[in-house]
Amino acid sequence: MKGLAFAFVLSAAAYLTIGMIWGIGMGIQEDFTMAPAHAHLNLVGGVLMALFGLYYHAVPAAAATGLAKLHFALSTLGSWIFPAGIAIAQHGPHGVAIVGSFLVLAAMVVFVIVVLRNRA
Ligand code: HEM
Numbered sequence: 395m396k397g398l399a400f401a402f403v404l405s406a407a408a409y410l411t412i413g414m415i416w417g418i419g420m421g422i423q424e425d426f427t428m429a430p431a432h433a434h435l436n437l438v439g440g441v442l443m444a445l446f447g448l449y450y451h452a453v454p455a456a457a458a459t460g461l462a463k464l465h466f467a468l469s470t471l472g473s474w475i476f477p478a479g480i481a482i483a484q485h486g487p488h489g490v491a492i493v494g495s496f497l498v499l500a501a502m503v504v505f506v507i508v509v510l511r512n513r514a
Pocket of ligand 1: 417
């Protein structure tokens, strides 16, 4: 695996590693306030990024497009900003979480376009 597919899968593995350490930390401290942020880092940053990586590995023509690079950029920003925003929102304002949610949505809309443009 190489290129964009590799970047997606490596990112997923990194986010899942961080998310799992975060989960163990919550368990040790017996404080589960950050469970929603942990869950979204693992699911948006880990599971979704891994699925996107496997898609781009299976469809190399799609990975070669500028739209796919935009998809990676939006997904990466969303994977950081959305969980961080959810963490902040536990005790503070919701603005960062809202921005993050729209970044994740924008990434998914771009992915829909990528998939449609690369029909066999
Ligand atoms: C070492 C691995 C992991 C550890 C130690 C861990 C630990 C935890 C802990 C302590 C909680 C809070 C439970 C509670 O509130 O009673 C939690 C919640 C959760 N975790 Fe993990 N987790 C791990 C991996 C994952 C992964 C890989 C995913 C998803 C791909 C995930 C998704 C979730 C979800 C959806 C919740 C519920 C969040 C909520 O209730 O708001 N976790 N986890």
